[in-house]
Amino acid sequence: MPRPTQITIDLQALRNNARLARQRAEGKKIMAAVKADAYGHGLAVCATTLAPFVDAFATAFCEEAKALHALALDRPVLVLEGPFDLEDWETIIATDSWAVLHSEEQLTSLESLDRPRQEKLRNNIWLKVDTGMHRLGVAPNAVASLLTRLARIGIVAPTIISHLGNGEDAADPLTQGQVKTWQALVDALELPKSLLNSAGFSQRLSTDCDWHRLGYMLYGGSSVPKATPARLHPVMTLTSQVMALRHIPTGDVVGYGGRWKAQRDSVIATVAVGYGDGYPRTANDGTPVLINGVICPLVGRVSMDMITVDVTDHDSVTVGSPVQLWGDQLSVDRVASHAQTIGYELLTRLPNRLPRLLSGDP
Ligand SMILES: Cc1ncc(COP(=O)(O)O)c(C=O)c1O
Secondary structure (H helix, E strand, C coil): CCCCCEEEEEHHHHHHHHHHHHHHCCCCEEEEECHHHHHHCCHHHHHHHHHHHCCEEEECCHHHHHHHHCCCCCCCEEECCCCCCHHHHHHHHHCCCEEEECCHHHHHHHHCCCHHHHHHCCCCEEEEECCCCCCCCECHHHHHHHHHHHHHCCCCCCEEECCCCCCCCCCCHHHHHHHHHHHHHHHCCCCCEECCCHHHHHCCCCCCCCEEEECHHHHCCCCCHHHCCCCCCCCEEEEEEEEEEEEECCCCEECHHHCEECCCCEEEEEECCCHHHCCCCCCCCCCEEEECCEEEEECCCCCCCCEEEECCCCCCCCCCCEEEEECCCCCHHHHHHCCCCCHHHHHHCCCCCCCEEEECCC
């Protein structure tokens, strides 16, 4: 019998979220971020499901764009990190992908290509501007001269792109500064433009965008709970079962290092999931675990293949009781907040050992 620990990917939820994003975009274009294997949900199945609802896809690098191109979904693909070398330019041209140009070095390598190659890239370049996150992008005051250099090689209408460093917090001076810099930049240019990710989009941090680049919200995650539409559904659910139950007396400890000590006579459920399954080892005592539909607190350190949960107050729990670690009834963001991380990280680091089921009319 296979171990009862698995991931379910709900494609109906994915469609629902994409439809909702489409409505809220009010006619602006949507690019679905499907990097990192569609945020851990499976590139092929998610991109195929999303294609009818979105105008383009975004990947981090060229190899991901190649994999997407092979699916023949008839949607452009933007490579967010742009080319690393000349071979990447060949991939971008061969797959007719769009490339972010975030540095002068990349522009120099583009200038070194021959004319026919530059001609093929004429409508495929996105110029990234650093509006304050200081990760990638050219300085705002360098934009005019870079546009002149691009025009010299026949690229006259690149899309202008920037990225928010803390779009979750609209009041953060970083966010406000970035939006202001963005506004000044795009006011002076008549070019297509793209600023917002899910957090910025759900709070409508700028209306001056032709493209919205959405990832997390399409998978049903929320980094801004108060601005998240209630109708957004988690796409991934991670489930398991109770594999053992034991009664322990007051004062006994549970798990590696004896981190948790029983303050009363307790009933402990051992669940078949651990950090080897992508469940975070940093999860603290009290991390919510849903057993038989009831939230119970994780107690003791997460092991490679198991966790331990205090079910003293829940008589109905037995060996075989169903467990949800995160998903449609327990938000991954809530679990992540108990493990000093974010839902994005939990979703994108699930190992191959976990079986995957598709639901929602694949
Ligand atoms: C440049 C860029 N744009 C858009 C996104 C999508 O962000 P989110 O998943 O928060 O919507 C990302 C994701 O990290 C990104 O790096």
